[in-house]
Amino acid sequence: MATETARPPVAEGPDAQHLTRDDRVELLRYMLLMRGIEERAMNLYRQGKVPGSFYDGYGQEAVSAGACFAMAPEDRLCILHRDLAAHLIRGVTPTRILAQYMGREGGITRGRDGNVHFGDKEVGCVGMVSMLPDMMLVATGMAMAFKAQGQQRCALTWFGDGSTSRGDWHEAMNWAGVQRLPVIFILENNQYAYSTPLSQQFAVNPVERAAAYGFPGFAVDGNDAEAMFEAVRQARERALAGDGPTMIEAVTMRMHGHAAHDDMKYVPKEQVEEWRQKDPIERQERRLVELGVDVDALRAEVKAAIDAATEEALQSPMPDPATATEGVFCTDPEPDILGDGVPRWSGFLKGA
Ligand SMILES: Cc1ncc(C[n+]2csc(CCOP(=O)(O)OP(=O)(O)O)c2C)c(N)n1
Numbered sequence: 632m633a634t635e636t637a638r639p640p641v642a643e644g645p646d647a648q649h650l651t652r653d654d655r656v657e658l659l660r661y662m663l664l665m666r667g668i669e670e671r672a673m674n675l676y677r678q679g680k681v682p683g684s685f686y687d688g689y690g691q692e693a694v695s696a697g698a699c700f701a702m703a704p705e706d707r708l709c710i711l712h713r714d715l716a717a718h719l720i721r722g723v724t725p726t727r728i729l730a731q732y733m734g735r736e737g738g739i740t741r742g743r744d745g746n747v748h749f750g751d752k753e754v755g756c757v758g759m760v761s762m763l764p765d766m767m768l769v770a771t772g773m774a775m776a777f778k779a780q781g782q783q784r785c786a787l788t789w790f791g792d793g794s795t796s797r798g799d800w801h802e803a804m805n806w807a808g809v810q811r812l813p814v815i816f817i818l819e820n821n822q823y824a825y826s827t828p829l830s831q832q833f834a835v836n837p838v839e840r841a842a843a844y845g846f847p848g849f850a851v852d853g854n855d856a857e858a859m860f861e862a863v864r865q866a867r868e869r870a871l872a873g874d875g876p877t878m879i880e881a882v883t884m885r886m887h888g889h890a891a892h893d894d895m896k897y898v899p900k901e902q903v904e905e906w907r908q909k910d911p912i913e914r915q916e917r918r919l920v921e922l923g924v925d926v927d928a929l930r931a932e933v934k935a936a937i938d939a940a941t942e943e944a945l946q947s948p949m950p951d952p953a954t955a956t957e958g959v960f961c962t963d964p965e966p967d968i969l970g971d972g973v974p975r976w977s978g979f980l981k982g983a
Contacts, residue, residue: 649864650857656924658700658856659915662692663933665716666912668725671937672732672746676891680945681732686747688713690854690886693911694819695789696720697859698881701867702787705971707773709757709766709788712747713819713885717789721754725940730947737947743959764794767803767816774807774814774876782971785870787815787863792832793824795840804878808844811875815866816841818878819853821885826897841878853881854911857918884909 650658669687676685688695695714699721702708710717718728723739731738732746739749740758750758757773760766770788777784794800795818807814818837822829833840841848847869851862859881866877884906888895916926965974 650860652922652924654700655857655915655922656919656929658696658860659912659919659924659926660929660933661696661700661716661719662856662912662915663930664719664725664937665692665696667933667937668719668728668940669715671941672729673891675729675733675941681746682734683745684890684892685732686712686890687887688715690906690910691819691821691883692716693856693859693915694817694853694881694883697856698787698789698815698817698863698879700856701860701863702785703867704755705783706785706787706867707755707757707770709770709786710750710759711766711789711791711819712759713791713821714789718749718751718756721751721756723751723754723756725937726943726947727751729940729944733944733947734949735944735947736950737944741958742950743955764790764797764800764803766790767794767800770814770816771803771807771812774812774870775810777813778810783871785813785815785867787817789817789819791824792818792820792822792829792837793827795837796824796832804840804844804876807876808846811846811873813870813873814876815863815870816876816878817863818880819883820880821853821883822902823885823889823895823898825889825893826895838878838880841876846876846878848878848880850880850882853883854906854909854914856911856915883911 666689669689672681673685673687675681691713695710696716699708699717708717708721715728719725727737727739731740731749734742736742739751748759748761750756757766757769760769766788767790770786773786777786790800804816820829820837824832838848838850852858862879866879869875869877886903886906919926967974
């Protein structure tokens, strides 16, 4: 059974040139927030306060934190179910996220959609499409719009190893390569797609697939937030210089079951133990301790913020059933779909 890939990371260790000490602390803060919020949500789920199931990204925090940290406010992100740190970095508050998980009025979708299906377009996050890997096509489409309008903007999407086996994934890869679009594809290789291991997912090194579509692909240590940052920073530079897409394979491990209902008994215990030693948060903490950062104080601060957010989210009411269909369909004839104040699709919705 496949475990970890042996490929070397593209960048390792602190990146003194592009990350300040404060940035490095922020990376840890967002990873702690992501883990703390998801742990809290799992407890709320067990108390029956989170409907449906619950999905988390335990052990994968560096992938979304490092990548999102390298993106600018004008860029656009298609965020998947294990990438909570990206929402947090864009400014979505822990209270709104916890309210979302509990289906409350104060959540991002105001109780309209499943707990991890959300995105706040005001901060450049596209609402998650459940069908995998359709966010590849959405990100590619946005990148096409940026290029067509001569805008210096970039789109990014994350996707799992399982997503790469679908035809729409290959269509997006091909079109992005042909058009040299400003888009970054992050393969979140967490070794499993539900219970399917890598050995049954692809018969090639997945980064070679980027070359097959005419653009670079490389592997990064997905449990190193700073390496993720550096890889995405370089990919974004390429994209803005007109050099087209980049695929980054973030090599990591899904440390929990597919979702709360899955005990992942199909994963060998030694594999989980091996990856536990590479925990991305502990890794960043070790770096910061060397820099003299009071990591315990940061942990306490994050915990207090999550306690307060939980209380606030629990105060949020359930949505009024009479408004259930409001905001579900686009009724604006000229929607600002790229969030840049320019209405588009005019005519399309009018049937012209
Ligand atoms: C087209 C499609 N088929 C099935 C599903 C159900 N489903 C949701 S997540 C998932 C596993 C995806 O694995 P992967 O892409 O490796 O991402 P991971 O969950 O491991 O992060 C499946 C099968 C779906 N959302 N879309």
